[in-house]
Amino acid sequence: MSGRVVVIGVGNPLRGDDGVGPAAVDALRGRVPDGTVLAVSDGELARVLELWRGADTAVVVEALRARPGRPGELHTLTAAEAASRPAGTASTHAFGLGECLALAEALDLLPPRLVVHVMEVADTRLGAPMSEAVRTALPELIGRVAASVRRAHERDHAR
Amino acid sequence: MNRRGTRVLRLDALARVEGEAALHLSVEGDRVTGTRLRIYEPPRFFEALLAGRGHTEPPDITARICGICPVAYQMSACRAIEDACGVQVDGPLAELRRLLYCGEWIESHTLHIYLLHAPDFLGCADVVELARGRRAAVERGLRLKQTGNAILEQLGGRPVHPVNVRTGGFYRTPRPDELRPLAERLRQARDDALETVRWVAAFEFPDGMCDHDLLALRDPGRYAIDSGTPAVMTVPGDGHGPALRRFPLPDFERHVVEGQVPHSTALTATLDGRRHLTGPLARYAVNGRWLHPVAAEAARAAGLGDPAAGARCDNPFRSIVVRAVEVVQAVEEGLRIIDGYERPGRPAVEVPPREGAGFGATEAPRGLLYHRYALAEDGTVTEARIVAPTAQNQTAIEEDVRRTVQSRLDRAGPAPDDEELTGLCERAVRNHDPCISCAAHFLDVTVERT
Numbered sequence: 344m345s346g347r348v349v350v351i352g353v354g355n356p357l358r359g360d361d362g363v364g365p366a367a368v369d370a371l372r373g374r375v376p377d378g379t380v381l382a383v384s385d386g387e388l389a390r391v392l393e394l395w396r397g398a399d400t401a402v403v404v405e406a407l408r409a410r411p412g413r414p415g416e417l418h419t420l421t422a423a424e425a426a427s428r429p430a431g432t433a434s435t436h437a438f439g440l441g442e443c444l445a446l447a448e449a450l451d452l453l454p455p456r457l458v459v460h461v462m463e464v465a466d467t468r469l470g471a472p473m474s475e476a477v478r479t480a481l482p483e484l485i486g487r488v489a490a491s492v493r494r495a496h497e498r499d500h501a502r
Numbered sequence: 503m504n505r506r507g508t509r510v511l512r513l514d515a516l517a518r519v520e521g522e523a524a525l526h527l528s529v530e531g532d533r534v535t536g537t538r539l540r541i542y543e544p545p546r547f548f549e550a551l552l553a554g555r556g557h558t559e560p561p562d563i564t565a566r567i568c569g570i571c572p573v574a575y576q577m578s579a580c581r582a583i584e585d586a587c588g589v590q591v592d593g594p595l596a597e598l599r600r601l602l603y604c605g606e607w608i609e610s611h612t613l614h615i616y617l618l619h620a621p622d623f624l625g626c627a628d629v630v631e632l633a634r635g636r637r638a639a640v641e642r643g644l645r646l647k648q649t650g651n652a653i654l655e656q657l658g659g660r661p662v663h664p665v666n667v668r669t670g671g672f673y674r675t676p677r678p679d680e681l682r683p684l685a686e687r688l689r690q691a692r693d694d695a696l697e698t699v700r701w702v703a704a705f706e707f708p709d710g711m712c713d714h715d716l717l718a719l720r721d722p723g724r725y726a727i728d729s730g731t732p733a734v735m736t737v738p739g740d741g742h743g744p745a746l747r748r749f750p751l752p753d754f755e756r757h758v759v760e761g762q763v764p765h766s767t768a769l770t771a772t773l774d775g776r777r778h779l780t781g782p783l784a785r786y787a788v789n790g791r792w793l794h795p796v797a798a799e800a801a802r803a804a805g806l807g808d809p810a811a812g813a814r815c816d817n818p819f820r821s822i823v824v825r826a827v828e829v830v831q832a833v834e835e836g837l838r839i840i841d842g843y844e845r846p847g848r849p850a851v852e853v854p855p856r857e858g859a860g861f862g863a864t865e866a867p868r869g870l871l872y873h874r875y876a877l878a879e880d881g882t883v884t885e886a887r888i889v890a891p892t893a894q895n896q897t898a899i900e901e902d903v904r905r906t907v908q909s910r911l912d913r914a915g916p917a918p919d920d921e922e923l924t925g926l927c928e929r930a931v932r933n934h935d936p937c938i939s940c941a942a943h944f945l946d947v948t949v950e951r952t
Contacts (some may be wrong), residue, residue, distance in 0.1 A: 357566055385569035385662055388617065388629075389647050393661075442630060449633040450641065469547040 348495045349380040349398040349454075350488060351391060353405045353440070359471030360414070360464030363481065364404040366473070367460075370485045376496050388443045392452050400456040400495035404488055405440055407461040414465035415480035419487065422457040456498075458491050460484060525927055527907065534908045537900040538763075539931070549886045557583050557855050557881035558669050564873070564888070565663045568937055570613065573606040573658070574866030575873075576667045577728050578888075582873040583669045586860025587881075589853045594846040595671040596728075598657060601839040602664070603728045603864070604832040605653025608691070610867035611825040611832075612650060614935045615698060616643025619822050622929050623705035639701060642694050646829065649691040653836065656684055671850030678843055685840045688833050695833045696800055699826040703804035708929075710817040710906065713737045714777050714898040716784035717758070719865050720748065725789045725831055728864045732757070733788050734773060735814075746788070751861045754872050758889060771894045779898040780869030780891050781934060782824040787814035793827070794834040801827045818902055818933040825867075825935075855881025866891055868935045892936045899934050906930040 352368030354361040365383040372381060382394050386405075395401040403425075407418065426444035440459065447453045462484050465474040473481075528536035548567055552560055560579040565572035577599060584591060591599070616639070617629045626632040633640040651661045656676060658664020666673050715737075719730030733748045734757075749757055758778075760771045772778070786801075790809030793801065798809050804823050807813025815824055857879040863872045869891025876885040906926050910918055918926070 355569075383662075387569060387613070387662075389613065389644055390651065390661060392644065393648060393651065442628065445630040446633055446640075449630055450637060450644075470551070 347378060347380065347398045348376075348400045348402070348492055348499075349382060349395050350375070350402045350404065350492060351394050352381075352383045353386040353391070353403060354383075355385060358469055359466045360462075360474050360477045361406045361467045362473065363406050363462050363464060363477055363484065366481060367404045367485050367488050370481075371489060371492070374489065375492050378496070379492055386440070386443075388446060391440075391443050392447055392450075395454045395457075396452065398454045399499065400458075400491075401454040402488055402491045402495070403440065403457070403459045404484070405459060405461045406464045406467070408467070409463045412463050412465065414463050414474055415476035416463045417480060417484055417487065418461045418463075420459040420461065422453060422459070425459040456495065460487050460491070525903065525931065527903065527923070527927060529907070529911070529923075532911050534904045534911065537903045537907075539896055539900050539903075549888055552875075552883050552886035555883050557587070557853070557875075557877050557883060560873070560875065560883065560886065561667050561669060562665070565667075567888075567890075569662060570610050570937060571606060571866045571868070571871075572663050573603050573654070573667075574864055574871050575888075576664065577603060577864045578862045578866075578871045578873040579875075580667065580669050581729070581862030581864065582860040582875050583862070583877075584853055584860065585862060586858045586875055586877050587669075587853045587856055588858075589670065589851060591671060591851060594844055595675070595849075595851070597839045597843065598672065598675060598846075599667075600728050601653065601836055602657040602667070604836040604839070605650045605657065607650070607727070607832040607867050608695075608829055608836075609647050609650030609654065611829050612643055612647040612698075614867075615702065615822055615825055615829075616640060616647070618935070619825075619932055620702065620705075622932060623702075623707075623822070642697060646691055646694045646698065649687045649694075649833075652687055653684055656680065668850055670853040671846070671848075673849060675845055675849045677845055681840045681843055685837060688837050688840070692796075692830070692833050692837070695826070695830045696796075699800045699804050699823065699830060702822045702826050705822070707817060707819045708906075709909070710819045710902070710933075712779065712783075712816055712818050712898065712902055712905075714779035714901070715773055716787050716814075717773055717778050717780045717870055717894070718784040718788040719863060719870060720788050721792075723792060725792045725794075725835070726785060726865050727832075727835070730863075730865075732863065732870065734778070735784070735787050751863055751872075752859075754861065754863065754889070755874070755887070758872070758894065760889060760893065770896045771889065772897070773894075777897045777901060778894065779934075780894050782821050782828055782867075783815055783818065784869070785828070785865060786824045787812075790814070794831055794838075796834050797827050797831040800830050818930070821933050821935075855879070868892065868937055869895060890937075895934050895936065899931055899936065902933065903927050903930040 352364035354364040356362030356365050368381050426441050526538040561576040564575035564579045567575050621632050655661045659666035716735040719726035720733035721730035731748050735746050738745050758771050758773050763770050793809050801809050806815050859876045861874050872889040874887040878884050
């Protein structure tokens with residue numbers, strides 16, 4: 344479907360800061376233009392490929408475990424930048440977003456436009472609450488994702 | 503490698519294993535002296551979370567344990583709660599549950615076959631390399647997996663962590679016309695599933711032999727998925743009692759005993775004091791005679807012997823073929839259920855609470871999943887117990903790793919280097935599709951700061 348914008352929050356809300364992607368997506372419900380699909384995912388590769396199938400723009404929101412880390416710090420990556428990251432060997436089912444993007448590219452399944460917003464996180468244990476640094480930075484992450492969605496729709500309208 | 507020396511090989515994170523695990527392998531000279539699979543995940547979080555909840559909540563809460571097999575958790579939870587409350591769900595509601603479970607088998611097995619396991623046999627580092635060289639195969643795998651997703655989405659309400667399942671049945675049951683598109687997809691999936699069996703059967707398999715006791719549900723007349731009685735099959739002629747013995751599900755914890763080992767936060771288990779294996783190899787041995795004729799023929803053609811005559815597969819490297827046969831089985835079973843479906847009069851039967859204990863077990867894609875709940879009179883959960891297949895399989899996996907590496911060390915010719923041993927260990931672990939943490943998702947990167 345031409346012009347479709349899909350936002351995918353990747354992560355597990357039961358694991359403290361790992362829920363930052365789904366939390367950002369939940370915060371956008373009712374606040375994005377029609378034609379925006381809001382989805383959450385555990386990041387399993389085939390499901391992510393399915394979620395952005397047919398989309399014109401995909402916006403992915405993801406937690407980032409960095410060493411050394413600065414919890415709450417935000418990064419915005421292009422598809423090429425995200426794909427060049429090492430595969431996340433600690434990811435749920437052995438696939439990181441980098442591997443997902445590489446597979447999508449090999450199978451010609453990358454959406455025409457893709458942007459990745461990530462936040463560095465601190466505590467991802469099962470049952471942990473979201474850390475203060477991540478909670479503090481969440482509104483800015485939501486703002487960045489909303490801006491990406493807005494720009495995608497503006498681009499579509501300008502065509 | 504110095505064949506005289508001692509060395510320790512540590513795999514800090516196993517690639518292409520579902521979840522996180524690490525393996526510690528000790529080799530002294532030509533002998534493997536230790537294999538320790540380390541699992542990071544604290545396993546008891548969910549059991550503690552369940553205590554104090556209402557009796558209708560475990561299906562939704564336990565679905566969160568695993569993103570790949572949520573239906574298994576929901577079905578074992580439902581069966582246990584319904585058992586505690588003296589309720590039996592049968593007829594079209596039970597058939598719909600089985601259909602949902604077939605969707606999960608298709609999805610989970612296909613994920614493992616194509617995205618995780620096949621690269622091992624084709625000399626590819628990962629599925630990305632596989633896709634570059636064998637695009638049509640990977641596309642077939644994704645197509646097949648999406649058929650499983652479609653079943654989960656239709657019956658479960660969404661593709662991940664289904665929300666339409668409840669104790670007693672469903673919140674909403676589909677009209678027959680809503681299932682027709684699924685039947686169409688399943689008919690297409692049948693070709694892909696059969697082609698998958700042919701594809702994996704042609705792989706080159708290392709020699710491998712396991713002699714673990716096999717534990718699977720047994721459901722006479724049909725291949726066990728969502729119901730059955732625990733059955734144990736020992737290696738024929740090993741002197742440990744009859745080749746097949748059964749025990750009632752309420753006795754499960756007397757037979758399958760969990761214990762903590764120092765190197766793992768998860769629990770490991772023994773079956774009547776012995777090492778055991780659950781999952782596709784066990785199911786095939788115990789239930790093979792009840793495969794659908796199309797799946798049975800695919801198994802025979804793939805070199806798995808005659809399941810109708812009680813054939814078993816003891817080479818763990820060939821588990822990929824058994825999984826592929828089970829995908830055919832799930833597709834055929836799904837078609838049978840949809841063809842005979844009549845919408846039930848109500849979406850769920852009442853499950854009034856009562857004080858007592860209940861037991862439930864089903865066959866998750868990677869093996870037998872057991873739940874037990876104790877309920878108070880008002881239905882409050884006072885105790886929950888979950889025994890997952892990967893915890894049961896841990897000791898068997900360690901033994902498989904030991905044998906695989908030892909077999910390589912015993913071979914004449916140049917000694918293996920660390921890279922080769924690492925690859926062998928990873929393959930031996932992946933043969934059993936362990937689902938270890940089933941929950942975290944990260945981009946794991948190192949950031950340089952200047």
